[in-house]
Structures are given as C-alpha cells and as structure tokens.
Amino acid sequence: xxxxxxxxxxxxxxxxxxxxxxxxxxxxxxxxxxxxxxxxxxxxxxxxxxxxxxxxxxxxxxxxxxxxxxxxxxxxxxxxxxxxxxxxxxxxxxxxxxxxxxxxxxxxxxxxxxxxxxxxxxxxxxxxxxxxxxxxxxxxxxxxxxxxxxxxxxxxxxxxxxxxxxxxxxxxxxxxxxxxxxxxxxxxxxxxxxxxxxxxxxxxxxxxxxxxxxxxxxxxxxxxxxxxxxxx
Amino acid sequence: xxxxxxxxxxxxxxxxxxxxxxxxxxxxxxxxxxxxxxxxxxxxxxxxxxxxxxxxxxxxxxxxxxxxxxxxxxxxxxxxxxxxxxxxxxxxxxxxxxxxxxxxxxxxxxxxxxxxxxxxxxxxxxxxxxxxxxxxxxxxxxxxxxxxxxxxxxxxxxxxxxxxxxxxxxxxxxxxxxxxxxxxxxxxxxxxxxxxxxxxxxxx
Numbered sequence: 001x002x003x004x005x006x007x008x009x010x011x012x013x014x015x016x017x018x019x020x021x022x023x024x025x026x027x028x029x030x031x032x033x034x035x036x037x038x039x040x041x042x043x044x045x046x047x048x049x050x051x052x053x054x055x056x057x058x059x060x061x062x063x064x065x066x067x068x069x070x071x072x073x074x075x076x077x078x079x080x081x082x083x084x085x086x087x088x089x090x091x092x093x094x095x096x097x098x099x100x101x102x103x104x105x106x107x108x109x110x111x112x113x114x115x116x117x118x119x120x121x122x123x124x125x126x127x128x129x130x131x132x133x134x135x136x137x138x139x140x141x142x143x144x145x146x147x148x149x150x151x152x153x154x155x156x157x158x159x160x161x162x163x164x165x166x167x168x169x170x171x172x173x174x175x176x177x178x179x180x181x182x183x184x185x186x187x188x189x190x191x192x193x194x195x196x197x198x199x200x201x202x203x204x205x206x207x208x209x210x211x212x213x214x215x216x217x218x219x220x221x222x223x224x225x226x227x228x229x230x231x232x
Numbered sequence: 233x234x235x236x237x238x239x240x241x242x243x244x245x246x247x248x249x250x251x252x253x254x255x256x257x258x259x260x261x262x263x264x265x266x267x268x269x270x271x272x273x274x275x276x277x278x279x280x281x282x283x284x285x286x287x288x289x290x291x292x293x294x295x296x297x298x299x300x301x302x303x304x305x306x307x308x309x310x311x312x313x314x315x316x317x318x319x320x321x322x323x324x325x326x327x328x329x330x331x332x333x334x335x336x337x338x339x340x341x342x343x344x345x346x347x348x349x350x351x352x353x354x355x356x357x358x359x360x361x362x363x364x365x366x367x368x369x370x371x372x373x374x375x376x377x378x379x380x381x382x383x384x385x386x387x388x389x390x391x392x393x394x395x396x397x398x399x400x401x402x403x404x405x406x407x408x409x410x411x412x413x414x415x416x417x418x419x420x421x422x423x424x425x426x427x428x429x430x431x432x433x434x435x436x
Binding site: 124 | 310
C-alpha cells in the first residue's frame with residue numbers, strides 16, 4: 001500500500017485541525033464542566049442544554065449557525081475581520097472551530113463525570129491541613145479528575161478527526177485547507193476509480209483512532225490506576 | 233479553658249445548636265447518630281459556617297459575628313471517621329501534606345517522631361487503598377499531628393474499626409491525650425468509648 005504525498009498532506013491537516021481543536025476546547029470544557037458539576041446559579045439548566053446542543057442538533061445545522069456567526073458580516077466574524085483582519089471561512093482555522101464545537105459536549109460530559117466523582121470532603125480535609133481553596137483545588141481535585149480530563153481529550157480528538165457535516169457546511173471542501181480525512185474520503189468516493197484512495201485513507205483513520213485509544217489507556221494506567229479505567 | 237463553643241445552624245429542617253465550655257484533655261460530644269455532632273466539629277474546623285454564635289479554642293476566637301478565620305488558618309488537626317486520606321498520594325505524601333503547609337515555628341512534632349509515635353514506619357510507601365482501617369486511622373492521626381495543630385478534632389475515629397483495631401487506636405488516642413497534652417474535641421455515640429477516653433462529656 002503506497003500512500004501518496006497528497007494523502008499524507010490530508011492526514012497532516014486532519015491531525016493539525018484536531019489537535020488545535022482539542023487544545024482550544026480543553027480549558028473551556030473544563031470550566032463549563034466545573035460550573036455544571038459544582039456551580040449553583042440561575043440558568044444552570046439552560047447552560048447545560050446549550051452545551052449539549054451540538055450533540056443533538058444535525059451537524060449541518062451547527063455548520064450553518066457557525067457560518068452565520070463567523071461570516072464576514074456575522075457578529076463574531078465581523079469582529080475578527082475588523083480587529084484582527086482575519087477570516088476563518090474556507091480556512092483550516094474554521095475547520096478547527098467546527099471540530100471544537102462538535103467535540104465540546106463530549107468533553108464536558110467526560111470531565112463533569114470525573115469532577116462529580118471526586119469526594120468533596122477530601123478538599124475539606126486539605127483545608128484543615130492548611131491548604132487554601134486554590135491549593136486544595138490544584139493538589140486534590142485537579143489530579144483526581146485527571147482521568148476524566150484524559151478521557152475527554154481522547155474522545156474530543158476522535159470526534160474531531162471524524163468531524164464531517166458541520167465542517168463541510170461551514171468551511172467547504174478545499175484541498176490543503178479544509179479537506180480533512182472524512183471529507184477527502186467522501187470526495188474520493190465521488191470520483192470513478194477512487195477506491196484505492198478511499199481504502200488507504202480509511203485504514204489510516206482506523207489506525208489513528210486505535211492509536212488514540214491505546215495512548216489514552218497507557219496514560220491512564222500511569223496516572224490514575226484503577227480510577228482512570230473506570231471513566232474510560 | 234480549651235473549647236468555648238456556642239453555635240447555631242439550620243441544615244434543611246434540622247436545627248443544630250450546641251453550647252459548651254470545657255477544660256483541658258478530651259472533651260467528648262456524646263449523642264445519637266444524626267444529632268449534628270459532626271456538624272459541630274465542622275463548624276469548629278471552619279468547614280461549616282454557623283448561622284450565629286461564637287467559637288474560641290484556647291482563648292483564640294475563631295468565629296463570632298465579625299471574625300471568621302478560614303479553615304486553613306485555624307490550625308485544627310481533624311481526624312475523620314473514615315480517615316479520609318488522599319487516594320492519589322502515598323502514605324508518606326499524605327503525612328507531609330499538612331507539614332509542608334505549616335509555618336516552621338508551628339511544627340511542634342517532626343516526621344521521625346510522628347512515625348515512631350504511631351508505629352507507621354512500614355507504611356510510608358503504601359497507597360491508602362491498601363491500608364487496613366486501623367492503619368489508615370493511624371496515618372490520619374499522624375497527618376493531623378504533622379500539620380502543627382493547636383487542637384484536635386476527632387469524629388468517631390473508631391466507628392469503622394473492628395474490636396481489636398478499636399483497642400489499638402484507643403491506646404493511640406490515650407497517648408496523644410497524655411503525652412502531647414493537646415486539647416481534643418471528640419465525637420462519639422458509644423458510651424464505653426466516651427467513659428474511657430473523655431475528661432469531660434457534653435450531651436448533644
């Protein structure tokens with residue numbers, strides 16, 4: 001099986017888009033998960049529902065909403081254009097935004113579960129031993145929710161690698177810029193004689209997903225032991 | 233005077249109120265389960281805020297209308313019913329947790345002394361999940377002592393132990409009482425335990 005330079009380019013682009021998407025989403029997902037797990041504020045139910053929207057809406061609808069928000073005259077797109085002179089439509093950054101939005105609910109869920117499973121009374125114990133609220137969080141709650149954060153990273157990465165509907169709606173199918181693995185496979189399927197390309201890209205997808213799962217399993221063994229495996 | 237407590241707090245439908253002034257040694261709060269004894273310890277530790285009242289330990293006011301010292305500055309050595317060791321740290325790291333955070337002038341007992349006092353030298357590299365109930369409770373007492381406390385709070389430290397372990401930990405607590413001379417606020421629903429350990433008993 002010979003993978004062409006063009007196909008490696010697709011893989012490289014997909015990895016870049018997914019990694020940027022996951023890295024950018026992780027802190028946001030953590031804050032949201034924390035608010036949903038521990039917070040008590042009006043509108044929590046609404047925030048919860050809003051975070052879950054990408055999971056239940058057709059991806060095409062998310063892509064269309066992103067198009068409206070990030071378009072040149074859209075509320076976010078116009079602001080980016082005016083202040084930074086950058087646009088994300090038809091760019092790989094746009095593909096990363098689509099992947100990030102689609103991965104967010106899965107990542108929030110995984111982290112939230114893990115924060116909720118941390119015994120809050122351990123933080124109380126840390127406080128009586130002289131830890132400030134911040135230190136108790138950094139030394140107790142954060143490390144104990146690490147398995148969930150790892151699980152969220154892997155889930156988010158897998159979801160991003162597979163993202164199709166929102167991406168193609170939002171940033172189209174531009175070779176070298178927004179043509180990620182699933183979109184390339186879809187495109188090759190439209191071309192007569194594209195079966196070889198499809199097979200090679202499909203195998204690469206399977207290897208990437210398996211690799212992500214194995215890496216997360218190894219990491220969770222090193223960090224959390226028994227707890228980590230329960231979350232995944 | 234060791235503990236001077238007069239607190240009130242509503243928790244759901246229950247109203248927890250307690251008032252006592254005690255001398256040195258072990259002050260026991262005795263009463264049935266669910267009477268709010270743990271909540272009173274939590275208020276003394278600063279983990280639960282009273283609706284009103286006053287808490288002072290050894291002439292130091294920890295709480296009244298204007299003062300509310302945060303838990304990390306109350307210097308309470310809290311021994312919980314279930315040990316409550318940090319599951320992601322080995323025994324040694326659990327012991328050092330509070331020690332590292334204490335000011336040097338507040339550390340009145342060292343690591344070697346604590347380990348010898350409680351007989352936990354063989355446990356330092358173990359994970360908390362591998363300890364028996366009695367071992368975990370001894371480590372929990374050590375962790376509390378190493379944080380340089382001015383007083384100890386003990387919440388039914390024998391409740392989760394079988395008879396032989398109870399005797400072992402009871403002796404440890406007697407030694408803490410007699411050798412270290414720290415004021416101890418001790419919560420229990422067991423008459424025999426209270427009669428044997430306590431200097432003074434207050435019913436809740």
